[in-house]
Each structure stands twice: as C-alpha cells, then as structure tokens.
Amino acid sequence: MPPTLPPAIRTLTALGEMRVWSVLITIFGDAIAPRGGVAPAAALQALVARLGIKPEATRVALHRLVKDEWIARQKSGRQSFYGLTDAGEAEFLTARKRIYAPAPALHDPWRLILVETPPAATDLIEIGPQVFLGHRGSDIPDDALSLSGTIDALPDWAMHRLAPNGLQRDYADLEQALIAATVQPIGAPEDAAGLRILIIHQWRRLLHRHADLPPAFFPAHWRGEACRTLVRDLHASLSETADPWLDDIVGAPLLASAS
C-alpha cells in the first residue's frame, strides 16, 4: 500500500477484508447508484486508486462483476462505462436501506418458528436446531409451528448465536478506527470520497454478519449501534467535501438518462 495514503484510510483498510470486487460494490452503492448508476471506467479507477488498489486488480474485479451480471459494460467512442443492471439495482436498494438506516429495522412482535425441515431460502434467523427467529413481516414457512409475541427471556447463548464469534471485537475495532477518523484532518476531496467509501465498506461488511436486530438481542458491550452513529456522522461530514468531486468525475445524471 502506498505510504502516501492518509492515516485514516490506512487504519480503516487495515481492519480487514478488502476484496476488490466487494469494494467496487460498495463504490457502486455509495457513489454511483445515487448518480444514476453509471460511471466512466476512469472514475472507478480514480476512486479505487485512493484506497491503494492497483488498476490491474480493478480490471479483474470489474470483469467478474460484469460476468455475475451486477453491472454491464458500455462503450461510447474510446470511453468505457460501467452501469448497474436491473438485478444489481434491486440488490443495492435492499442493501442501501439497511446500511444507511438510522436504526435497526426489525422490531416486535417477534416470531419463534419451529420447522420439521429447514426452509431452503428464508429471511428468518436460525437460532436453534430447526428453530428460527422472525418478526411480524416474516413469511411463515409451510408446515411450520409459529408463535408471535414478545420475548420473555433471551439467554447469553442465544445472544452469542445472533452475534457470530469475533463480531463483537470487530465492532469494537471499527469503533476505534472511526473515532480516529473523526479527529484526523482530511484535506483533498478525493481522500474524503475514498475514506467515505471505506467507512461504508467496513460497516457493510460487519452488518452482513448479523441480522438487523435491536441492540437488546446482542451481548453486553455491543458496539454496533455506536458504530452506526459514527458512520452516519462521518458520512455526512465527509460528503460536504466528497460530493462535488464525485459529481464531477462520475457526472452520472446526464449519462444515466442516456443509458
């Protein structure tokens, strides 16, 4: 990683998983989707470069996202553009709702569901052998016993099933990195944009590891909600500097209407 990257970017990058295709998904969700969903290849390269990712790795990752039909490549003269497909757009919409929400979405009444055979695809949360936690909006699988109401008792072992191993520490680490980012000066708009993307990327990565439940469902010292507040505050303050620069390099509103 080039030593010229700002310290806040280095700290957040060091938190873990920075697979390039996944970072590109964050970029599309945070910076491209709100600008019409289409970006010049050059703008994407400029953005990932701010995170210390090599152009060759970016090309490979873009190729994979095209193959998986998240995005599609378009040519206009000698310029390449990448735009979200309809399927990609739909996936982002769901993910964005959770990532940028001011609070966890799920709330009571809860459902406790017992099945004979585990359902193939489900938005239910597995909490025991053949037992799932759901909420009012959850579909009840065929042939399931379902009770809906309020939770009387939630023991430690259940909290630890809802928060996988290591997740608590990862949130604590993210919180420390976010606090550090709050006090480190960010000068250039491209660094503000890069840092904003990294913050969302690391936040998104941890969110994906657990259900969208209120803090009462998680073990003591859960830092998930503290991180949410820091993410939202940092996103807002970095956007003041980052948004004009992104508008400039993505310039999507025009391209989107032409795509």
Next chain:
Amino acid sequence: MPPTLPPAIRTLTALGEMRVWSVLITIFGDAIAPRGGVAPAAALQALVARLGIKPEATRVALHRLVKDEWIARQKSGRQSFYGLTDAGEAEFLTARKRIYAPAPALHDPWRLILVETPPAATDLIEIGPQVFLGHRGSDIPDDALSLSGTIDALPDWAMHRLAPNGLQRDYADLEQALIAATVQPIGAPEDAAGLRILIIHQWRRLLHRHADLPPAFFPAHWRGEACRTLVRDLHASLSETADPWLDDIVGAPLLASAS
C-alpha cells in the same frame, strides 16, 4: 372375568389397561378422597370386586401403594383401614382438578421455549428438539429463550406430537363405550359405583397421555372433549345411585376425623 358383571362394566373394562394399583388410585381419587381419605379394607375389596378384580390381586396392589407411600395402613381392632398420606393427598388434588374440570385448563398466551439442555423436571410440553410449549403460568427454565404470545400456525406434525399415536382412536373407542353406558340400565348401587369408577379410570388414563390443551391443538376428529362431556354427564347420573351406597360402605367422614 365373571359373566355376572353388567355389560357396561364389561365394555369399559375391555378398553384396556386395568392394572389393579392404578384402579385403586382411581378409587381413592373418586370415592375415598371426597369422604375424608380413609376407607376400611373391606370397602375397597367390595368395590374392586364389582370390577371383576380378585381379592388377592387387590391385597398385592394395596401393599405396593403402601410401599410407595401413596397410602398408609391403619389397624383398629380386627379391622384394617387404608388412608391417603399427605403426599398422596397432594398428588390427588392436582389430578382431580384436571379429571373433573369442565374444560381444558391451559389457554393463551402460550410460550414457545428453546433450551440448550432439556430441563430435568418440567410441566412444559416437548414439541421439538430442545423446544417446549408452555403457557403464561409455566416456569421458564434457566438459560432458555422464551417468547410468549399467540399461535400463528400449528401444522399437522405438531398436532400429532401433542397427541401420541393411537390416542385419537382410543378416545373414539372410549366415546363409543360411554355412549353405550349411557343407554344401558344400571340397577344395583354397587354397579353404579363400579361403573362410575371405571369411567373415571379410563378417562384419567387417556388424559395422562396428553397435555391439558384446548381442542384446537389436536388433530381433526379429536374426540377428547366429546368424551369429557359424556364422562361428566354419566358421573353425575351414576352418583345419584352410587353416592349413598359409598357413604355407607366407606363411612369416612367419621373415620377421617379419627385418623
């Protein structure tokens, strides 16, 4: 079995399990407990004789109940008496509540309880691996996840777990026997007392095989509640003839105060 037994008694006896110590428990619950809990050995022998049970089998069963501390033997001159112990009395009180109740006792809100290790002793109803059904009054085991509320969905497999194999057919058979008993004339008061005890015995035996849940928890064509109505009606009509005879042979109010 002696061919002199009335047809209604023969039909109910033929329904199954007539272990003598268990029949004696029914007799204590139905005829002795309401008369102070103490009966002369001769009265017990007179009662079981009406059901075709031999005196020797009765002596063996009484011995077992004394050994298990359900009842205690007392002597007065050359007469033997058997009386409920305090522990026996307490057991009967709980059982009687259910046997003579006009309707199932359990009602919503229900609890669905998930445990890590199954509780040793519990009034909860096992419904799945590590999963128990309870109601508002149920104790929640330590370390259990518990949700209380209303049941959204109760599939067939759950109903069949609540009603063990064969129980539905056994209730249907009991119903037929009770209907037959309703139309068969009972002349002698000792036969009315014997039939009443048999009806309670066979009803108690089936009740013990399932939880005290409303009919909605059981499979279609559940005859449990139809049997309850017949049992209560027959018990009331047989008591008119049986009670004066029982008062006479048990004569317990006086003995109870002396015990």
